[in-house]
Amino acid sequence: MAKVAFLGLGVMGFPMAGHIAAAGHEVTVYNRTASKAKNWVEKHGGTMAATPALAAAGADFVFACVGDDPDALAVALGDEGAFGAMREGAVYIDNSTVSADVARQLDAAARAHNFASLDAPVSGGQAGAENGKLTVMIGGDDDAFSLALPVIECYSARVVHMGGAGKGQQAKMANQICIAGLVQGLSEALNFATEAGLDTDKLLEAISGGAAQSWQMVNRGHTMVANEFDFGFAVDWMRKDLRICLAEAAQNGAPLPVTKIVAGYYDELSADGYGRNDTSSLIRRLRKS
Template sequence: MARVAFIGLGVMGYPMAGHLAARGHDVTVYNRTLKKAEAWVAEHGGRSAPTPAMAAEGQQIVFACVGNDDDLRSVTIGDGGAFETLAADAIFVDHTTASAAVARELDAAARTRSAHFIDAPVSGGQAGAENGVLTVMCGGEAEPYARAEPVIAAYARACRLMGPAGSGQLTKMVNQICIAGLVQGLSEGLAFAQKAGLDGEAVLEVIGKGAAGSWQMDNRGKTMLADKFDFGFAVDWMRKDLGICLEEGNQNGAALPGTALIDQFYKDVQRMGGGRWDTSSLIRRLR
């Protein structure tokens, strides 16, 4: 069992840290809103710390799951950040969906302390975090990854090292690019089925067993037909992620015309008041 800290107890971090405690790890938590940290300790045990630096002190592995690049810098290299006390040979595992550039920046910063950094964004959403079945895409060095992987397994069903620092974030970008295209295609198909007078659920049942089948179809098709979107991965978060993808594409020369277009479709959904709707709400534009 490991001595660990978890920084950021949002909809993902709260249950992820809970799985670590359930596996018997010694967990210290930090959250910007103290009441959330106190609630976590009341539910799972362990302890809370008033700053990221105090949470990280003396830990073998420090996990984080925050909002964006700036939030991540704040809890690592900012005043009172975890890197102030990160021990030599300790591992910082970042589950934030952020840029590859900030992953490389923090990898370099960790090295100045003789510590290790792993960028480890996740896929699977809130349900995956709560059920401990996330997919984790990692960037970093092999030796610290090998030490961290058995601990990450507390909330992951798949975890893989994809390459050096930044590779986890780049892989997550591929994931989001693919999801955007799948959801738009599913939205158009289901809207077409309804306009054509077909039984949408019957359509899903038959084509879902063929080449068109996907996780999105299996898990979001029926709720899209029912016009239900008050759950899941929010449009606001998806736009943040797609912005990261588009910026990286501009830098590495990758053409992302479909992604750029679907990003604008999500902007339309935001204008409709759907910033917190599930990403499957793209179909709303077509009704």
Template sequence: MSSKIYEPVAPQRVAFLGLGVMGGPMAGHLARAGHQVTVYNRTAAKAQAWAAEHGGTFATTPREAALGAEIVFACVGNDDDLRSVVLGADGAFAGMQPGAVFVDHTTASAEVARELAGAARVIGLRFIDAPVSGGQAGAVNGALTVMCGGDALAFEAIKPVAMAFSKAVTLLGDSGAGQLAKMVNQICIAGLVQGLAEAIAFGQNAGLDMNQVLDVIGKGAAQSWQLDNRGKTMVEGRFDFGFAVDWMRKDLGLVLAEARRNGSRLPVTALVDQFYADVQQHGGQRWDTSSLITRLK
């Protein structure tokens, strides 16, 4: 259970679509912060279990969940999953009241963010793309970093509510800017994890006590979140936790597609993406991203 301290915010009626390893805890923080939460999940039993635990209500369609909500949050798998809970007769947009805000925490493409923001605008709704960083632990502890794109007034309306599960919620530009910022985040992580993997494998081959070495270099210029949180588990060869390789490959696919569109050269990122493909082929689809080191053993 998180020890999160919630800032006083006027209770609002909200919906949360998608109760996976991220969405379930995020919705839980909204309920604990005092908001009236209705949840929807493709697997209805998960929504029922969440409602029983947190005292909220569950709906059988996104449209039903969104009825009367001032803010509808979502955290699903990819662009197509997002469209499926937003659009159509049973989609959230069909149930939302004029002026309500849809906040998408899915890591998706900047294109789908702009597409859905435009569709929302036509029917008097507002849309914020708001991918998150911090992983499952960040969701459980209410300490996510949220990168947002969209209208400034809509952002100001959702920010205090989203702080229930966040340590920072920041508007970075127009629709799509949040997704682009998440891509920057994943580019950084890909390079950092590969560098850390190579360093640990090198140190082990050299006969060093790598736990001791990590303690030392972690106090200097090599320090990073990845070193602090993944270094020693890489030394131990433990990867059955954290952000899965399959998810990282999905994210890097979005990054590389966007890079082709905007003319960016990402040689290291493209190489690390292929290294993750190697890990997948050796059965590591659900291993943590730090499993890159297994290629070097």
């Protein structure tokens, strides 16, 4: 069993850290809001620390799951960040969805301190985190990946090593590009079906067994029809992810015309007060009322 630190206990990090503890590892947690760390310890055992550095001291593996580029840099490289306390030979695993540039920056800083950093964004949403069934896309050193894999598998159903530093984040960008188009297409189809007077339960039964089937259709189709969006992956988080995708595409020259349009739709929803709704709330834009 390993000594593990977990930094960031949001809707994803809280259950992910719990799965690591349930597997028998010694876990110390840190969260910016200390009450969440206290709640985690009360539920899962382990210990809590007041700073990322105190959590990371002496750990074999340090996991992070935070919001955006500045958060990822602060928790790792800030004045009380984890990198200043990590031991040589340890592995830092960043489950946050951030830019590939930040992933490469963390990799370089880790190498300078004689430990390793893996960018390891996840897909599968809150339900995947709670059920320990996430997909993890990893960039970084081969040896570090092999060392960290048994612990990463505590909360995942699929782990794929994509290549060097930043490749995990680029794979997550591709994932989010797919989702943006899928949710818009599903929104248009379900709104069309409603306007045509179709029985949407029967429609979803029919098309979810064919070529149009997707995770979004199976897991969000019925709630979209019912106008239920108070759960899941928030619009504002998707806006952040698509901003990262568009910035990366501007660097590598890949055109993202549909992604750019859908990102604008999500901006509209957020401006209308729906920023905490699930991404499937995209259908709101199409409804007459």
